[in-house]
Amino acid sequence: MTDIDLADVYRRYIACLNTQDWPSLAQFVDNDVKYNGQQIGLSGYRQMLERDFRDIPDLQFKIELLAVAPPLVASRLLFDCAPKGMFLGLPVQGKRVSFSENVFYEVQAGKIVRVWSIIDKAAIEAQL
Structure with a gap:
C-alpha cells in the first residue's frame, strides 16, 4: 500500500467514525485489533467508540496532522x-x-491492527 493509498484509507476511516457507520468499521479495523497494548478486538473497539459517542454527543474527529509511512499512520486529531x-x-x-489526541496506527492488509x-488531558484540565 502506498503512502497516498494509506492516507486515503485513513481519511475514509475517520469519515466512518464521524458518521457513526458502525457496520462499515470492519472495513478499516482488524478483528484482532489491539488498543494501547490491550487486545480488545473489533467488537471491543466498536463498543469503545459507541460509548465515546454516547458520552460525547457532538463528538467529531478532525485531522490536524497526518503522516504516513506504511505500515504506520500518525495523526494529531482535534x-x-x-x-x-x-x-x-x-x-x-x-x-x-478543546483538546487533541496524538494517535499512531499499524495497518496490515489494509486494516488497523x-x-x-x-x-x-492537561488541556482539558486547564479549561475546567
Missing part, C-alpha cells in the same frame, strides 16, 4: 466538544472543551 458528565475522570459536565493513543 476535538471541540461537550462531554456529558465525567470525561477522563474530569467533571466536564457538558462544558465545551494496533492503535496507540494519547489524549491531552
Whole structure:
C-alpha cells in the first residue's frame, strides 16, 4: 500500500467514525485489533467508540496532522466538544472543551491492527 493509498484509507476511516457507520468499521479495523497494548478486538473497539459517542454527543474527529509511512499512520486529531458528565475522570459536565489526541496506527492488509493513543488531558484540565 502506498503512502497516498494509506492516507486515503485513513481519511475514509475517520469519515466512518464521524458518521457513526458502525457496520462499515470492519472495513478499516482488524478483528484482532489491539488498543494501547490491550487486545480488545473489533467488537471491543466498536463498543469503545459507541460509548465515546454516547458520552460525547457532538463528538467529531478532525485531522490536524497526518503522516504516513506504511505500515504506520500518525495523526494529531482535534476535538471541540461537550462531554456529558465525567470525561477522563474530569467533571466536564457538558462544558465545551478543546483538546487533541496524538494517535499512531499499524495497518496490515489494509486494516488497523494496533492503535496507540494519547489524549491531552492537561488541556482539558486547564479549561475546567
